[in-house]
Amino acid sequence: MKYNFDEVINRKNTNCVKWDSDLESDILPMWIADMDFKVADPIIKALEDRVKHGVFGYADIPEAYYKAEIKWWEKRHNFRIKKEWIEVTTGVIPALSAAVQAFTEPGDKVLIQSPVYNYFNTSITNNKCSIVLNELNYNGRSYEIDFEDFEKKASDPKVKIFILCNPHNPIGIAWRKDTLERLGEICLRHNVVVVVDEIHRDLVYKERTHMPFASISKGFLMNSITCTAPSKTFNLAGLKTSNIIVANEEYRKKINRSLNINETIEPNIFGIEGLIAAYNYGEEWLSQLLEYLEGNLNFLISFIDSKLPGLKVVKPSATYLIWIDCRKLGISSKEFCYRLLHDGKLRISDGSIYGKGGEGFIRINIACSRTILEEGLNRLAKVVNLFN
Ligand SMILES: Cc1ncc(COP(=O)(O)O)c(C=O)c1O
Known part of the structure; x- marks a missing residue:
């Protein structure tokens, strides 16, 4: 079956760390490492069957x-x-x-x-x-x-x-x-x-x-x-x-x-x-997921290469967490993340929290639909362009 990773699922008000922990509702979260995609049908079915039993x-x-x-x-x-x-x-x-x-x-x-x-x-x-x-x-x-x-x-x-x-x-x-x-x-x-x-x-x-x-x-x-x-x-x-x-x-x-x-x-x-x-x-779902993530990765790389020459993507061989070198901007990653949150309404991860060598970098989670990714990148660009 063909899974639709373009589908945008509203995760707000689901006790979700990623989408429910910001008080301001217009913040776009691309930080913590979980995905915005619905899980594979056989998993949902297995859980539903277990729920139907009614004793836990x-x-x-x-x-x-x-x-x-x-x-x-x-x-x-x-x-x-x-x-x-x-x-x-x-x-x-x-x-x-x-x-x-x-x-x-x-x-x-x-x-x-x-x-x-x-x-x-x-x-x-x-x-x-x-x-x-x-x-x-x-x-x-x-x-x-x-x-x-x-x-x-x-x-x-x-x-x-x-x-x-x-x-x-x-x-x-x-x-x-x-x-x-x-x-x-x-x-x-x-x-x-x-x-x-x-x-x-x-x-x-x-x-x-x-x-x-x-x-x-x-x-x-x-x-x-x-x-x-x-x-x-x-x-x-x-x-x-x-x-x-x-x-x-x-x-x-x-x-x-x-x-x-x-x-x-x-x-x-x-x-x-x-x-x-x-x-x-789950293999069928996973192989389609990997294709979709690769598409997201390529989209992000071409967006940043063409529109944000001050940033550099460290091309990954694995994970949906993308590591980006922002040192050319000339501000700390903490300050950059603050500006992204307040001026761009975008929450991503500050590289400095990952210890020595992380300063000057940010981490973006691309496990979301392409439209959300594009929105996140536009918000990133808006803030980066404030520095130019
Ligand atoms: C490398 C790594 N290990 C462990 C975890 C968290 O694992 P768990 O939620 O199973 O404790 C993460 C979550 O992002 C991770 O990236």
Whole structure:
């Protein structure tokens, strides 16, 4: 069936963080990472059927859930996982937090690469660890990793884990196998556990494929835990369901313990149905979504290239979160976002919240209908032109 991603769905007054948290009703939100699209029909049907039953008590995870997860990994990512490797939890952030607790003591250090998704910081500091940064280097077009710096930091005995974001939010890179190999080898050399956030794994543009870190070698598999969810792929973030893949039994026991301590191990009945339907019947919707997002990306790039030469899009290989270099404007990204909000009625994400290297950049969510995207870009242009 043909899905209509051009349809504009009114999300206001639905308890929606993106559309309901601004007091002024005329603000256009293009910030938080969920999509404005209606989810795939088989998911809606599965949830409707569950609602019709009318009883929503505590849930158990059925065999069909594990089967759907395993099948998706193999079919979409060419990686065979086992049922016993899967730990279920309420989101990728709870998973990361559990991982920090499982592998560190208060006072230990956690390695991350900035700019990066800002909740990595809170997962670390909430668990009384400190952050060690391997800053990603922007070369004016894309990003490079300073491996020497990475190894120096990983070799600190206080560094217990590295949280890898692949594909990387906010810079939009699906890391290549050779890059992952270098990072993984360094972590093995220095006994640093790799915690991989692969929540954006399915949202990769045509010329690239996602490489699951744990699939690269037995050594990587046994030294990593991988956090995933159907939430970004299928727009199910509110169903609060994610999976942690842990092949190493010793690691798995530790993760399971942390999830129990945090009481984040109980599944959500709708999340179970959503995941099963998404992974079994969502591929048709996903392939049309990826085409639509690619169209949105091309639209944004040609709009900015032709109308806003002061801005530069960092062309992503993955994610619907687009990272834009605004440094030529000569103002801080915080000030720019303030002006966008107040003069342009447009809410986007300030790059500086993603840590070192994020200053001077903004992040725009393009997972919306083309008309909304065009409106957002016109608002962006209106404010940029005030500076000229
Ligand atoms: C890289 C990354 N990890 C985790 C999350 C949030 O995961 P969850 O809602 O499952 O906690 C996001 C949301 O934007 C993200 O971009």
